[in-house]
Amino acid sequence: MDFLPLFQRLEATTIGTVVRESLWMFPVIECVHLLALALLGGAVLLVDLRLLGFGLVNQPVDLLARKADPWLLVAWIAIIFTGIPMFLSEATKCYYSPPFFCKIGLLAIASIYTFTYRRRVTRKLAHGRAPLTACTSMALWLGVGFAGRWIAFY
Amino acid sequence: MQLSVLIQWLDATPGSVALRESILVYPLVETAHVLTLCLFLGMIVLLDLRLLGFGFQSVPVSEVAGRLLPIGLTGFVLMAISGALLFYSGPVRAYGNIFFRIKMALIILTGINALVFHYTIYKRVASWDRDPIPPLRARLAGLFSLLLWSAVVICGRMQAYNWFEKTPGA
Numbered sequence: 001m002d003f004l005p006l007f008q009r010l011e012a013t014t015i016g017t018v019v020r021e022s023l024w025m026f027p028v029i030e031c032v033h034l035l036a037l038a039l040l041g042g043a044v045l046l047v048d049l050r051l052l053g054f055g056l057v058n059q060p061v062d063l064l065a066r067k068a069d070p071w072l073l074v075a076w077i078a079i080i081f082t083g084i085p086m087f088l089s090e091a092t093k094c095y096y097s098p099p100f101f102c103k104i105g106l107l108a109i110a111s112i113y114t115f116t117y118r119r120r121v122t123r124k125l126a127h128g129r130a131p132l133t134a135c136t137s138m139a140l141w142l143g144v145g146f147a148g149r150w151i152a153f154y
Numbered sequence: 155m156q157l158s159v160l161i162q163w164l165d166a167t168p169g170s171v172a173l174r175e176s177i178l179v180y181p182l183v184e185t186a187h188v189l190t191l192c193l194f195l196g197m198i199v200l201l202d203l204r205l206l207g208f209g210f211q212s213v214p215v216s217e218v219a220g221r222l223l224p225i226g227l228t229g230f231v232l233m234a235i236s237g238a239l240l241f242y243s244g245p246v247r248a249y250g251n252i253f254f255r256i257k258m259a260l261i262i263l264t265g266i267n268a269l270v271f272h273y274t275i276y277k278r279v280a281s282w283d284r285d286p287i288p289p290l291r292a293r294l295a296g297l298f299s300l301l302l303w304s305a306v307v308i309c310g311r312m313q314a315y316n317w318f319e320k321t322p323g324a
Contacts, residue, residue: 023317027311027312027315030311031307031308031311031312034188034191034307034311035304035307035308037188037191037192038191038192038195038196038199038307039196039199040192040196041189041191041192041193041195041196042192042195042196042197042199042200043196043200044192044196045192045193045196045197045225046196046197046200046222049225054225055221055222055225056213056217056218056221056222057221058217058221059213059217063212067209067210067212071203071209141192142189145185145188145189145192146185146189149181149184149185149188149189150181150185153181
């Protein structure tokens with residue numbers, strides 16, 4: 001099955017058209033996307049680094065995770081809702097971009113991993129190997145960010 | 155010597171030309187610059203949220219600052235190095251870009267904000283370390299930091315759009 005017609009239809013949606021034809025909307029949405037990235041990165045790193053023995057080491061992991069997770073969720077929602085209009089505005093370009101598909105795949109894996117397994121490990125509901133969980137989490141999110149930036153290049 | 159002459163000389167150096175024409179290294183440097191944002195600004199935002207009384211209220215301010223700032227500063231060094239390389243890849247273009255100039259000015263302001271915070275209200279942190287909502291001057295420092303760094307990121311991103319650039323020869 002060829003997904004190109006689907007991507008073309010997505011690009012032709014109202015939101016896609018409005019963002020594409022505007023001079024300033026894409027850059028403004030992109031800025032919010034980046035600021036949300038900083039918050040997401042901060043919330044993820046705070047807990048992952050704690051699992052590795054860096055940062056707020058005097059705080060219990062589960063307490064720290066409970067405090068960081070709402071910020072992580074806010075940032076995640078902001079990133080998704082700024083990412084969608086940017087994608088719609090150039091869906092056909094994304095169709096031909098290998099980094100785009102890498103990013104979406106990694107994003108799905110990273111999100112599921114973060115909101116299920118990592119969540120249970122940090123809340124001590126599962127006996128996961130903490131350093132391995134932290135490294136997996138950071139590697140996945142780094143991959144998402146890396147692939148995301150390379151959509152602009154390939 | 156005029157600054158613009160120095161910028162033009164730098165732009166013509168072999169390293170600068172090689173960097174901006176490279177297919178792999180330039181994107182890698184740019185990616186590093188964007189992603190270390192998480193390490194640097196991520197930590198700064200967490201401290202700012204604590205200073206504003208919006209989050210991590212049970213953790214003493216001195217603990218948040220003492221433990222997270224070293225990590226954030228590591229991120230800052232990486233951002234400064236990758237940023238310097240990005241500047242080196244196109245000094246003339248950056249120098250003539252209004253967003254680049256605003257960004258540099260804003261970074262100086264963030265430094266002033268941090269120094270003022272550090273040498274005034276933070277000197278007395280022992281007296282408000284565990285307050286869920288820190289004193290006004292600390293909250294203001296957190297607010298200015300959030301606003302200024304956000305503006306730095308916005309200017310950095312906007313620098314890629316050459317809306318106000320003078321076309322060569324025009």
